[in-house]
Amino acid sequence: MFSSGYIQMRGISYGSIAAAHHLNIILGILTIFGGWLLFIKDKTGWLLSIISSAMFAVNFFISSRSNAVDNKQPFAEFYKSYGIAALIFLLIFTLLLLKPFREKYQPTAKNWFWIVSILLVLIIDKFIW
Secondary structure, X not given: OEEOOEXXXXXXXXXXXXXXXHHHHHHHHHHHHHHHHHHOXXXXXXXXXXXXXXXXXXXXXXXXXXXXXXXXXXXXXXXXXXXXXXXXXXXXXXXXXOHHHHHHHOOOHHHHHHHHHHHHHHHHHHHHO
C-alpha cells in the first residue's frame, strides 16, 4: 500500500484492507475476548487464549521466515525479531497447557476437538491467503 513514501489511494478501501488482513483482525478479537474471559476465570477464555497464543506463534514464525530473507524490504532487520515474538507466544501457549490450568478448567474431549479444529482452520487460512 505504500510506495515512494506516500500511500497509494487508488483501489484501497476498508473492505480490501479487511480482506487482506482478516486473520490478524480475527486474532486480535480472539485475543481481546480470550484475555478478558481468562481474567474473569472463565473456561472459554482459557480456550480462546490457547488458540490465539498458538496462532500468534504460527503467524509470527511464518512472517519472520518469509520477510527476513528479503533484504530489499525497508525493515528487514525488524522482521527478524518476529522469531523472538513467536518463541514468546509458544511459551505462553505451553504455559497455558500445564497441569494447573488443565486441572482448573478441566477440558473435555469436545474442548480439545474445538481447539484443534479451530487451529487447523486458521492455519489453513494463513497458508491459503
